[in-house]
Amino acid sequence: MLIIILFILAFFIRALPIWMSPQGAGVDNWYWRLYIETYRKEKKFPPDLKQYILEYYQWYPPLFPLLISKVPPKIYDRYCHVLSIIIDLFRFALLLIIAVYIYKNNIAVMIAGFSYIFTPILVSYNIQLNPRGLGAFLLDLLIVLILIFYFNPIYKWLVIPIIILSGLILLTHKMTTQIFWFLIIATSIITKEWKILPLLPISIISAVLLSCGFYWKVLKAHWDIVTFWYRNWQWLQSHPILESPIYGKNDFESPTKFHKKGFNGLFQHMKYLFGFSPSTWILCLIAINQIIYVFYSVITYGNTMFIILCGWLCLIIIFALLTVFVPLLKCLGSGYLYLYNSVIPASLLWAEIVYNGDNDIRYFVLFFMAILFNIIIILNYYKRFLLSKTQRVDNNFNDLLEYLNQSPDGVVMCLPYQWYDIIAYKTGKPVLFGGHGYGFKLLEPVFPRILIPFTEIKLKYNISYLVTLEDYLNEKFSEELRDAECIKFGPYRLYLL
Numbered sequence: 288m289l290i291i292i293l294f295i296l297a298f299f300i301r302a303l304p305i306w307m308s309p310q311g312a313g314v315d316n317w318y319w320r321l322y323i324e325t326y327r328k329e330k331k332f333p334p335d336l337k338q339y340i341l342e343y344y345q346w347y348p349p350l351f352p353l354l355i356s357k358v359p360p361k362i363y364d365r366y367c368h369v370l371s372i373i374i375d376l377f378r379f380a381l382l383l384i385i386a387v388y389i390y391k392n393n394i395a396v397m398i399a400g401f402s403y404i405f406t407p408i409l410v411s412y413n414i415q416l417n418p419r420g421l422g423a424f425l426l427d428l429l430i431v432l433i434l435i436f437y438f439n440p441i442y443k444w445l446v447i448p449i450i451i452l453s454g455l456i457l458l459t460h461k462m463t464t465q466i467f468w469f470l471i472i473a474t475s476i477i478t479k480e481w482k483i484l485p486l487l488p489i490s491i492i493s494a495v496l497l498s499c500g501f502y503w504k505v506l507k508a509h510w511d512i513v514t515f516w517y518r519n520w521q522w523l524q525s526h527p528i529l530e531s532p533i534y535g536k537n538d539f540e541s542p543t544k545f546h547k548k549g550f551n552g553l554f555q556h557m558k559y560l561f562g563f564s565p566s567t568w569i570l571c572l573i574a575i576n577q578i579i580y581v582f583y584s585v586i587t588y589g590n591t592m593f594i595i596l597c598g599w600l601c602l603i604i605i606f607a608l609l610t611v612f613v614p615l616l617k618c619l620g621s622g623y624l625y626l627y628n629s630v631i632p633a634s635l636l637w638a639e640i641v642y643n644g645d646n647d648i649r650y651f652v653l654f655f656m657a658i659l660f661n662i663i664i665i666l667n668y669y670k671r672f673l674l675s676k677t678q679r680v681d682n683n684f685n686d687l688l689e690y691l692n693q694s695p696d697g698v699v700m701c702l703p704y705q706w707y708d709i710i711a712y713k714t715g716k717p718v719l720f721g722g723h724g725y726g727f728k729l730l731e732p733v734f735p736r737i738l739i740p741f742t743e744i745k746l747k748y749n750i751s752y753l754v755t756l757e758d759y760l761n762e763k764f765s766e767e768l769r770d771a772e773c774i775k776f777g778p779y780r781l782y783l784l
Contacts, residue, residue: 289393289396289397290383290396293379293383293397293400293401293404294376294379296404297375297376297379297400297403297404298372298376300404300405300410300665301372301375301409301410301413301414302369302372303669304410304411304414304668304669304672304679305368305369305372305414307669307672307673307679308672308678308679308680308681310679310680310681310682310685311368311679311680311709312368312414312415312672312678312679312680313414313415313416313417313678314415314677314678314705314708314709315415315416315417315708316368316414316415316416316417316708317708317709317711317712317713318708318711318712318723319351319352319355319415319416319417319418320367320416320712321336321338321708321711321712322334322336322345322347322352322723323352323355323356323363323416326352326353326356327356327360332349332353333345333346333347333349333724336711336723337717338711338715338716338717338718339707339711339717339718339720339721339723340698340717340718340719340720340721340748341719341720341721341722341726341729341730341733341734342720342721342722342723342724342725342726342729343721343724343725343726343729344504344508344724344725344726345723345724345725346504346505346507346508346724346725347505347508347723347724348418348457348458348459348460348461348464348505349458349498349501349505350418350421350455350458350459351417351418351421351422351459351460352418354421355367355370355416358370367416368416370416371413371414371415371416371417371420372413374413374420374421374424375409375413375420377424378420378423378424378427378631379400379403379404381424381427381428381431381631382399382400382403382427382630382631382634382635383396383399383400385431385631385635386399386400386634386635386638389592389635389638390638390642392642394642395638395641395642396638398634398637398638398641398642398654399634399635399637399638400634401658402566402630402633402634402637402638402654402657402658403630403631403634405566405658405661405662405665406564406566406567406630406633406634406661407562407563407564407565407661407664407665407668408563408564408623408624408626408627408630409627409630410665410668411563411668411672412624412627414672414678418459418460419460419462419463419624419627421459421460422456422459422460422462422463422464423460423463423627423628423630425452425455425456425459425463426456426463426466426467426628427628427631428452429449429452429453429456429467430470430599432445432448432449432452433449433483434595436449437480449486450486450489450490450493451493451497453467453486453489453490453493453494454490454491454492454493454494454495454496454497454502455493455494455497456490457490457491457493457494457502457505458494458497458498458502458505461509461512461620462619462620462624462625463628464509465619465620466603466606466625466628467490468487468490469602469606470602470603470606471483471484471486471487472484472487473602473605473606474598474602477598491506504725507725508724508725511725511726511727511728512722512727513618513619514618514727515618515727515728515730515731516617516618516619516620517618518731519731519735520546520614520617520618521546522544522735522736523544523545523546523617523621523735524541524543524544524545524735525540525541525543525544525735525736526541526543526544527702527703527704527733527734527735527736527737528702528737528759528760528761528764529541529761530544530736531736531737531738532736532738533737533738533739533740534737534761534763534764535736535761545559545621546617556611556612556623559611559621559623560607560608560611560622560623560626562664563623563624563626563664564626564629564630564633564661565657565660565661565664566633566637566654566657566658566660566661567600567604567626567629567630567633569653569656569657569660570600570633570636570637570640570657571600571601571604573640573650573653574597574600574601574636574640592639593636593639593640593643596632596635596636596639597636599632600629600632600633600636603625603626603628603629603632604626604629606622606625607622607623607625607626607629608622609622610622610625611623637654637657641654676756676778676779677703677705677706678705680709681777682777683776683777683778683779684706684776684777684779686776686777687754687776687779687781688709688710688713688714690774690776690781691710691713691714691716691752691754691781692713692714694752695751696716696717696751697716697717697749697750697751697752698716698717698718698719698748698749698750698751698752699714699716699717699718699719699750699751699752699753699754700718700719700733700744700748700750700752700753700754701718701719701720701753701754701755702753702754702755702756702759702760703755703756703759704720704734706754707719707720708720710754716752719733719744719748719750720734722734732744740767741764741767741768742767745784750784751783751784752781752782752783752784753768753771753780753781753782753784754779754780754781754782755779755780755782756778756779756780757775757778757779757780768782768784771783771784
């Protein structure tokens, strides 16, 4: 009965934003729907998504869309908006199975379950179709199998699923691949167990064999995106106009910019890191306090579970911090997103500390405070989601989409960028974007900042429409639109060029 209640609660908290936006939610959602539905219709792999004119090929890790494409059409059409939540619940089931096996106690299971359920990054990220959840699930399962094999070498047959899972991770999600490889390398160095290190090249061989060679293209596309952000990480989430060398002002930093300079940048990074998983950082403080007697507890009580969970969690936290603060590694993605991979070890570590903490009431109080922080962040996310003009589709934007649908064909430019995928999906019109598979060099004139004049962009790419927000364009950019007809849809603007 407890398990059923936990699952219902987890689903409700994750599905609430979707119910708040019945016309659609999320940004990545529309790209994956376009990929999956085009593949199902044309039976061509990888699909040719002609709407994205700044992209060569769809060389994204293919396991997620190919798996979703196997869902029966009637189920997909009706429930595609909650499929990522269902995948997340499979990961939740894995956590509960582990917790039940280790602790065999309802209180410990409930502690682990509540920690997972109320982690903000799982709530906010899974409102859309995306492969991160599947990648995290496969990585968690792989780590569990490696631990079982390490402590029980009699299960030699586990080598086969371990090799297969290692390849499937590479075929699922690029950031999950990066944290997987880091965990392998770091664990080998720290423990001096070099036997695990060959899993890195083995994972590549496994991915190549499982994909019949397609992984070489995925790897090339992976290098493409990493090198692109190595050149452009300082402009991640920047305002494309206000920080443009042509239209912006010197030393201006937009509020949304991820890597700001000085103290403001440090504060924003800490806010991001804490905000997506407050309980994880509170847990880290408790764990640091216990590290003092870690070796004593191992020697005296054989408490290896605490060490394993601490190591698993700490390595993920370290990688998240490295990719946030070390310039050389900022090209590996927004570091706070790696907190997505920390949830299972964090949830189990909460159960380990609170349940096995000699019934110390202080641990229960700290756990309650951590969950309360998480709930406050989730409620704040719900509020911001309702006000968002990019994360959800409201009536005004839906009217704009309908107008575009009925308009003559032509390339659409979007400022801000978050609307490209939904316009490509909903209208079928070509968009001035890419950045999903291979061809990031094509993006650089217009993303993440505008580097060439709009008049040149218009002529070079034959732009017919510009979709933007009220007050999003500055005066200098707006001057180049003075002869264009502007149609208003609430706060949204559609320029006919």
